[in-house]
Amino acid sequence: MSEMQDFSSEGFLADGIRLETLAQYRIMDTAPESRFDDLVTLVAKICDTPMAIMSLLDENRQWFKSRIGLDVSETPKDIAFCRHTIQQDEVFVVHDACADPEFAQNPLVTGAPYIRFYAGAPLIARNGVRLGSLAVLDRVPRDLSELQMTALRVLSRQVVAQLELHRNLDELTKAVAERDSAAASLHASHRNLEYRVAERTSELNRANAVLQDEFERRAREARLSQDIIDSLPGIVYVFDQEGRFLRWNHNFEKVAGYTSEEMARAHALDFFDSENDRSLVERRIADVLQNGSAAVEADLCTRDGKRIPYYFNGARITLDGRLCVSGMGLDITQRRLDEETLRLRNRAIQASVNAIIITDLEGNIEYANPAFERITGYPLPETIGRNCRFLQQDDTEQPGVAALRSAILRREEASVLLRNYRKDGALFWNDVHIAPVRGADGIATHFVGVLNDITEIKHYEKELERQANVDTLTDLASRSLLKERIREGIATAQLFDASVAVGFLDLDNFKFINDSLGHNIGDQLLKQVARRLVGCLRGQDTIARYGGDEFAFVLLGQKDEKTVASLMERILTTIERPFDIEGHRFFVSCSIGLSFFPKDGRDVDTLLRNADVAMYRAKERGRNNFQFYTPAMNRRATERLSLESKLRQALDDDEFVLHYQPKIDLRTGKIAGTEALIRWTPAHEGRLVSPSTFIPLAEETGLIVPIGEWVLYTACAHHKTLQESGLRPMRVAVNISARQFEPQTIVATVREALVASGLDANLLELELTESLVMQNPEEIIKVLHDLKDMGVHLAIDDFGTGYSSLSYLQRFPVDRLKIDQSFVRDIGNDPNDAIIARAIISLGHSLGLAVVAEGVSSEEQLAFLRDNGCDEMQGYLFSHAVPVDELKNMLERDKKLAVN
Numbered sequence: 001m002s003e004m005q006d007f008s009s010e011g012f013l014a015d016g017i018r019l020e021t022l023a024q025y026r027i028m029d030t031a032p033e034s035r036f037d038d039l040v041t042l043v044a045k046i047c048d049t050p051m052a053i054m055s056l057l058d059e060n061r062q063w064f065k066s067r068i069g070l071d072v073s074e075t076p077k078d079i080a081f082c083r084h085t086i087q088q089d090e091v092f093v094v095h096d097a098c099a100d101p102e103f104a105q106n107p108l109v110t111g112a113p114y115i116r117f118y119a120g121a122p123l124i125a126r127n128g129v130r131l132g133s134l135a136v137l138d139r140v141p142r143d144l145s146e147l148q149m150t151a152l153r154v155l156s157r158q159v160v161a162q163l164e165l166h167r168n169l170d171e172l173t174k175a176v177a178e179r180d181s182a183a184a185s186l187h188a189s190h191r192n193l194e195y196r197v198a199e200r201t202s203e204l205n206r207a208n209a210v211l212q213d214e215f216e217r218r219a220r221e222a223r224l225s226q227d228i229i230d231s232l233p234g235i236v237y238v239f240d241q242e243g244r245f246l247r248w249n250h251n252f253e254k255v256a257g258y259t260s261e262e263m264a265r266a267h268a269l270d271f272f273d274s275e276n277d278r279s280l281v282e283r284r285i286a287d288v289l290q291n292g293s294a295a296v297e298a299d300l301c302t303r304d305g306k307r308i309p310y311y312f313n314g315a316r317i318t319l320d321g322r323l324c325v326s327g328m329g330l331d332i333t334q335r336r337l338d339e340e341t342l343r344l345r346n347r348a349i350q351a352s353v354n355a356i357i358i359t360d361l362e363g364n365i366e367y368a369n370p371a372f373e374r375i376t377g378y379p380l381p382e383t384i385g386r387n388c389r390f391l392q393q394d395d396t397e398q399p400g401v402a403a404l405r406s407a408i409l410r411r412e413e414a415s416v417l418l419r420n421y422r423k424d425g426a427l428f429w430n431d432v433h434i435a436p437v438r439g440a441d442g443i444a445t446h447f448v449g450v451l452n453d454i455t456e457i458k459h460y461e462k463e464l465e466r467q468a469n470v471d472t473l474t475d476l477a478s479r480s481l482l483k484e485r486i487r488e489g490i491a492t493a494q495l496f497d498a499s500v501a502v503g504f505l506d507l508d509n510f511k512f513i514n515d516s517l518g519h520n521i522g523d524q525l526l527k528q529v530a531r532r533l534v535g536c537l538r539g540q541d542t543i544a545r546y547g548g549d550e551f552a553f554v555l556l557g558q559k560d561e562k563t564v565a566s567l568m569e570r571i572l573t574t575i576e577r578p579f580d581i582e583g584h585r586f587f588v589s590c591s592i593g594l595s596f597f598p599k600d601g602r603d604v605d606t607l608l609r610n611a612d613v614a615m616y617r618a619k620e621r622g623r624n625n626f627q628f629y630t631p632a633m634n635r636r637a638t639e640r641l642s643l644e645s646k647l648r649q650a651l652d653d654d655e656f657v658l659h660y661q662p663k664i665d666l667r668t669g670k671i672a673g674t675e676a677l678i679r680w681t682p683a684h685e686g687r688l689v690s691p692s693t694f695i696p697l698a699e700e701t702g703l704i705v706p707i708g709e710w711v712l713y714t715a716c717a718h719h720k721t722l723q724e725s726g727l728r729p730m731r732v733a734v735n736i737s738a739r740q741f742e743p744q745t746i747v748a749t750v751r752e753a754l755v756a757s758g759l760d761a762n763l764l765e766l767e768l769t770e771s772l773v774m775q776n777p778e779e780i781i782k783v784l785h786d787l788k789d790m791g792v793h794l795a796i797d798d799f800g801t802g803y804s805s806l807s808y809l810q811r812f813p814v815d816r817l818k819i820d821q822s823f824v825r826d827i828g829n830d831p832n833d834a835i836i837a838r839a840i841i842s843l844g845h846s847l848g849l850a851v852v853a854e855g856v857s858s859e860e861q862l863a864f865l866r867d868n869g870c871d872e873m874q875g876y877l878f879s880h881a882v883p884v885d886e887l888k889n890m891l892e893r894d895k896k897l898a899v900n
C-alpha cells in the first residue's frame with residue numbers, strides 16, 4: 001500500500017509530467033496504425049498469448065493504441081494493470097491474477113476479458129517518463145520464458161521508438177502544416193502584395209497616363225501655337241529690350257533668308273538698311289516699351305538685299321521676367337500696289353474726259369470729277385448734294401430717263417442716251433452708263449455714273465446717215481436709200497392698188513471715156529448726167545447712183561407703161577445731148593431697163609434684178625434705148641449663164657479652132673500676114689459660133705485669159721508648122737483683149753508661147769485695141785517696150801473708135817495702126833468716114849507706122865485705100881478667115897490680089 005501511496009504522491013507529480021509528455025505525442029484517440037499493430041501481434045506471437053495490448057495512460061483511463069484479443073478500446077485507469085507496470089523499470093508480471101490479492105477482484109479479472117496472466121513492459125519516453133505499457137495477457141495462469149521476457153522488453157522499446165517516430169512524424173507534419181500554413185499565408189500576403197502592387201501600378205499607370213496626356217496636350221498646344229504662329233500671314237517675333245530675338249516664326253526666317261542660328265544672333269534693327277527706317281523703327285520700339293504698343297511701316301531688308309515694305313506692330317510683354325516687345329509684321333507690297341493703283345485711278349478719274357459721278361442710291365451726287373464741270377458748266381460746289389435729275393431740267397419725258405430710273409430701282413447697270421442741258425441751257429447728248437457699287441456683302445451702296453458728251457458724235461452720225469443715204473459724188477440717193485424708197489413705194493402701192501416702176505440705167509460708153517480721159521472727167525460726166533436725170537424725174541421719185549456708171553430709180557404711183565415710156569424717151573433725149581467738160585465735148589447714150597410692181601416682182605430685190613435684166617437687153621438691142629422687163633428676158637439671162645458654163649467646158653473639151661484671115665500688102669498684092677480669129681464649135685451642134693457672141697462674155701467672166709493664152713500658143717504653133725512645111729515665113733497677128741493684157745504677166749506669157757512653138761518673135765504681132773493702150777498709157781508704154789525688145793510686132797486695133805492722145809501715140813513703140821472697119825465700110829457713102837480713113841493713114845505714116853485697113857469688102861474701098869497710100873488690107877474682098885489647112889493651100893498657091 002505504502003508503495004501505492006508513494007506511488008501516488010510521487011505519481012501525482014509524475015502524472016502531470018507524463019500527461020504533458022503523452023500530450024506531446026498527440027497519439028491518444030488516433031486511429032490504429034500498423035506499425036504498432038505489427039509489434040503487438042509480434043509480441044503476442046512470441047509470448048504465445050491470446051491477448052496483447054499497447055496501453056497508454058492518460059488522466060482517467062487506459063487507452064489501447066493497439067490490441068489483440070480484446071474487444072474494448074479502453075478501461076478506467078484505476079483498474080488498469082498498466083498503472084502498476086509504469087512504476088516498474090522491468091517487466092511487471094502477474095502470474096495468476098486470481099491468486100494475487102491486488103488483482104483478484106479486478107473487474108478485468110473477474111469479468112471479461114477474465115485476465116489471469118499479465119506481463120507488461122513499461123513504455124518509457126526519452127525523457128524517462130512512463131507513458132504506458134506493452135503487455136501480453138492470458139486467461140490462464142502462466143509464466144514467460146526468459147526469451148519471451150526479452151522479446152517483451154525489446155518490443156516495448158520498439159513501441160517507444162515507434163512512438164518517437166510517431167511524435168517526430170507528427171511534429172514534422174505539424175511543421176509542414178505550419179510551413180504550409182506559413183507558405184499559404186505568405187502566398188496570401190504575396191497575393192495581397194501583388195494585388196497592392198498591381199493596384200499601385202495601375203494607379204501609377206493612371207497617373208502616368210494623365211501625365212502623358214497632359215504632356216501630349218502641352219506638346220500639342222505647343223505645336224499648335226507654333227503652327228498658328230507659323231501659319232500667320234506675316235512674321236511674328238519677340239525680342240528683348242536689347243533687341244535680341246527670343247521667339248520668331250518660321251516665316252520670319254523664310255522672308256528674311258536667315259537661319260535660326262542667325263536669327264538668334266540678330267538684332268531687331270539688323271533688318272533695316274536705310275537710316276531713315278532704322279531710326280523710325282528704333283523710335284517705335286522705344287514707344288512700345290514706354291507706352292505699351294506702337295506700329296510702324298518700314299522696308300524689311302532681306303539677306304539678299306531685297307527690300308519688302310512691311311507694316312509692323314508691337315506690344316510690350318513680360319517674358320520670363322524680362323520686358324520684351326512682341327509683335328507681327330505684314331507684307332504690304334500688295335497694299336502699296338493697290339494704293340498706287342487707287343492713286344492712279346483717282347488721277348485717271350480726275351483727268352478723265354468723261355464726266356464721272358458717284359451718287360447715293362437716290363441719285364444724289366456725292367462726287368463729281370472736273371470733267372463734269374467742263375461738260376455741264378455747273379461748278380462742283382453747285383453739283384455736290386444735288387440729285388442728278390437736274391441735268392434734264394424740264395425735259396423729263398425721255399425713254400432714257402425711264403430706263404435709268406428702273407435700273408436704279410433694280411440696282412442694275414444701264415446705258416442710256418439722254419438729252420441733258422448745260423448750265424447755260426444748251427442741249428447736249430449724254431451717253432450715260434451707270435453701275436451699282438456693291439459692298440463686300442453684295443449690297444449696293446452707291447451708283448457710279450460715266451457721262452459722255454456725244455453731241456459731236458450725234459452730229460457725225462447724222463452726217464454718216466446722210467452719207468449712207470447719199471452718193472457723195474452726185475448727191476443722188478445711195479443704194480440703201482433707194483432700196484428703202486422702193487420698199488416704202490411697194491408698201492404704199494399695196495395700200496392704194498398702185499404700181500411702182502423700178503429702173504436701171506447704164507451709160508453706154510462711159511467706161512471708155514473714163515478709161516481714156518481719166519477719172520476726173522469721168523466724175524464730172526457722172527455729176528452732169530445725175531443733174532439731168534434729176535431734172536427728168538418728179539419730186540416723189542428717187543434716183544440713185546447704184547455704182548460706177550449705173551443709176552437706178554424708183555417711180556412712184558405710175559399707172560401705166562405708156563407714161564413711163566414717155567418719161568424714158570425724155571431721159572434718153574436728155575442724155576443724148578452733148579456734155580461739155582474741160583473743153584471736151586462728149587456724146588453719151590444710155591440703156592435703160594424697167595420692171596413694175598407687182599407685175600414683175602413683189603419685192604425690192606426681184607424688181608431690181610429684173611430691171612437689170614431688162615437693161616442688159618437694152619444694151620443687146622444696140623444701146624441708147626429702154627426695155628420693159630419680160631419673163632423672156634430672164635430666159636435670155638439664163639441662156640447667158642448656160643453659155644458661160646459651156647464656154648468653160650469648151651476649153652477643156654478642145655472645142656475652139658483658129659481661123660486665119662490673110663492681110664494683103666497693097667503694093668505687091670501678096671499675102672503679108674494673117675490675123676488669128678477664134679471660132680467655137682460646140683459639141684453636138686455642128687456649127688461655128690462667132691467670137692462676137694462669146695468673147696464679150698469671156699471678157700466679162702475672165703475666161704478670156706485662158707482662152708487668149710490658148711489662141712496665142714495655137715497661132716504660134718500653127719505658123720511654125722506652116723513654116724516648117726516649107727512655106728515662106730508668115731507674120732501672124734493675135735488679138736489681145738484688155739483683160740488679158742496684165743502688165744505683170746503678159747510679157748512672160750508671150751515669151752513662153754514663142755519658146756514653146758519655136759516661132760521667131762518677129763513673126764508674131766499683137767493687136768491691142770486703142771481703148772486698151774490709152775487706159776493707162778504710162779504703164780502700157782513700159783510693157784510695150786518689153787514686148788518690142790523681144791522682137792514682137794505691135795498693132796493698134798480698131799483705131800479711130802477711141803480717144804487717142806497723140807502725144808502718147810508718139811511714144812508707143814507700135815508698128816501698125818488698123819483702121820476700124822466702121823470707117824472703111826462707108827468710105828464710098830460717108831465723106832466723113834473717108835476723111836477719117838485718110839487722116840488715119842496720114843497720121844500713121846507721119847508717126848512712121850504702117851496702116852492696115854480692115855473689113856475691106858469692095859473694089860471701091862480697095863481703090864480708095866490704095867490711092868491714099870494704105871499699106872495693107874484685110875477683108876472679104878480677098879478672103880474670109882479660113883481654117884489653117886485652107887490657109888496653107890492659099891499660101892502654097894501663093895494667091896495674089898490684083899491691086900492695080
Ligand SMILES: Nc1nc2c(ncn2[C@@H]2O[C@@H]3COP(=O)(O)O[C@H]4[C@@H](O)[C@H](n5cnc6c(=O)[nH]c(N)nc65)O[C@@H]4COP(=O)(O)O[C@H]3[C@H]2O)c(=O)[nH]1
Pocket residue numbers: 661676677678690691692695708711734735736737797821854855856857874875876877881
Ligand atoms: N463685115 C465684115 N467683117 C469682116 C471683114 N473682114 C473681116 N471681118 C471680120 O472683122 C473682124 C475683125 O476682127 P476684130 O476687129 O479684131 O474683131 C474681133 C475681135 O475683137 C474678136 N476676136 C476674134 N478672135 C479673137 C481672139 O482670138 N481673141 C480676142 N481677144 N478677140 C478675138 O472678135 C471680133 C470679131 O471677130 P470675127 O467675128 O472673126 O470678125 C472679124 C472678121 O471676121 C469684111 O470684109 N466685112
